[in-house]
Amino acid sequence: MPSSDEIYIARAKSSQEVLKTATLFQNLSINALITGPEGSGKSTLARFMQSDAVVADAQNVDEVLSLLERSDKVIIENFDKLTKYTSLDFSRKKVIGISSKKIDEKIVDRFFGITIELPPFSERREDILPIAEKFLTQAKEVLMHKEDIPLDIERLDISQNGHSLKKSVFFKLLEDEITEGELLLLMESFLRKRMEGNNIYREFLYLYEDPLIRVGLERYRSQLKLSDALGLNRNTLRKKINELSIKVLEDD
């Protein structure tokens, strides 16, 4: 049986309290509502709290009602989308509702003993790296990648919590082994969707210049040395840096 840490990662103080609540919940007859933004780990937590529950989506009311009739333990996803509250009967059931949106307090009070609110990843930064490492293990398995890669928390995308974090970890692994041909294919695909207008060449030049100058500055750490290496006039380079709004760490 996997440990709780393998299922629900909790390093931040608030997450540890959530995990404690969830662990105590497992042996009680209480209905719980889990709320939080997209990707904050609501479904993962619900499955940890009740691993043997059946899962229904509230967008299909008939499915929810049918599962409530047949099963003692039910997880209802998208609870906020439910319409027929009056036909719900949770008596002698153990139900976990999941919702990304706030639900009217009267409805919460009617059905749920407790409400667990999961904060966004930006409010529990200690959880980010361990969760990213879990995604990296999954990514290595899926992409059959054997080598480990370093993960930099500053370069991981948490704008949509777990959803964007997972994507950025997979992308980071792909970055590590992408070939020139694959990169050109990606560029083609990107440009194909945007090929409109009458100044396209200049409009998309940044796709080449921006990464080139960023990497150049990282390596040479001086605009003078970089302008030599690129074979560009120093003033031209400075102008491009300004145009591209590239942050310069150390000016010459």
Added chain:
Amino acid sequence: MIESYKGWVENDYNPFILFSSAGEMSYTNTAAELLLSYVEKKIFHDLALAYAPQDFGYKTTFMGLEYDKFNFYAITVGYEDENYIGIKLYQNPLTGDVKNSRSTISKEKSNIYVLIDLCIALASTTSDTNFKKELDPTIPEFKLSQNEFTKALRKVYDAFLPAKTVTTMLKLKIGESVKIRDKRYQLLELSIRGEIKDPGIEKSVVEITESINIKCRMQKNQVVLEIPIIE
């Protein structure tokens, strides 16, 4: 004849206290003795002095007073000489027995310590409040609706979340019981205390607790739940 009136005072449902000019208690009736086992005598002495009539005689003042589980709606303060001053407090009926016909008795046995821990952990997910526990460790499992109880208790803790420290106390109420559907049950007292309490929760908590036979007393910085031990 005069002696026969004493019995009426002694057995009055309303507390009566007679103070000497030095502030000492010269006489207390039975109801006052019970009250004074919960509340300091000084409070009533101060009250008597504050609401005494300007001259010898008796004065009744209507006001809402609340001390621990006691509620009063008026007081009469009187003195006939310089040596003694008396105060009588008019008590609202104590509703010890549960009369809510819609209340239910749960079939599930519950461990109250787990339910308290669950609600404290839940409150800690969104707050830095320091939760202190002073719990009698000998309470056995008893019948209690877990869903409704946690629903009420989490609301109580939420109401205290602005407080720096919240103290939870659990003890058996010795000698007190409650009658539910013609059966008497021993009581547990669960009190949650903090410096600040949001008063907005009161109605909803009372509604939930009444539905599971728990009596709830709301005080300024404290919520007290009297829970029947139904085995």
